[in-house]
Amino acid sequence: MSGDPLGGLAVEAGVPGPAPLFEAHDLVKHFRMRRTVVKAVNGVSLTIPRGSTVGLVGESGSGKSTVARLALRLLDPTAGRLSFDGVDLLRASRGELRALRRRMQIVFQDPFGSLNPRMRVVEAVGEPLAVHRLARGKERTDRVVELLERVGLGARDLHKYAHQFSGGQAQRIGIARALATGPDLIVCDEAVSALDVSVQAQVLNLLKRLQAELGLSYLFIAHDLNVVRYMADEVCVMHLGEIVERGDGDALFADPQHAYTKTLVGAVRNLPGRDLPTPEGT
Helix, strand or coil: CCCCCCCCCCCCCCCCCCCCCEEEEEEEEEEECCCCEEEEEEEEEEEECCCCEEEEECCCCCCHHHHHHHHCCCCCCCEEEEEECCEECCCCCHHHHHHHHCCEEEECCCHHHHCCCCCEHHHHHHHHHHHCCCCCHHHHHHHHHHHHHHCCCCHHHCCCEHHHCCHHHHHHHHHHHHHCCCCCEEEEECCCCCCCHHHHHHHHHHHHHHHHHHCCEEEEEECCHHHHHHHCCEEEEEECCEEEEEECHHHHHHCCCCHHHHHHHHHHHCCCCCCCCCCCCC
């Protein structure tokens, strides 16, 4: 075995590593109501390296989903900065944003709510290919079959409707749809919270396999610390619109510092049958 602690890889001192894929700095989002202002997000900063997963965990109303929508420019921030692959998302033109959105996709919590019930699978998964003019006709259908096979479905499912699938299968269709444009970043907004625990494990392992195969980056959002711990390279704990603690999932789980993080960890430890998914089962 080589005595080189870097495994034979030469690293030149002072040379920066690859630029992060996504960065958010001091994001703020306030919603004006009739008599008050709701401070949904207050000073949130995130960095997502290429091929990595950053997890956001917190209870409902903590601001997680608002951060997701800000990241994808589905909402405009009240203040702060956003960049994707070095491009300032807040200064990008409409055309630039359209091109960048091909590379940023989302998987929603409710697979049935996110799929048009009137569309067959071939139409639902093929729609992003049509919108971005990436494929047409037989080429589009062939591409949809490839995407379905990648998520564990197949050509036999092309002409079915969403209601003909289980929740886990429908979420696989949602994932195939998100993959259609060849994204670099996928935001998973409570993507497994509506599924049974055994099905959650299968979908989580699918997401991990896709990340390894395609080099994807994830912003993974959930209220279940155990799930985020399994998926994420860095875990960020959100409470009342702020990130109150962040770090490696195992370290954070073993020695939480913030009172809210301690509450989350205690809740997970007191739940029976919440072991982490095994690598098999995809």
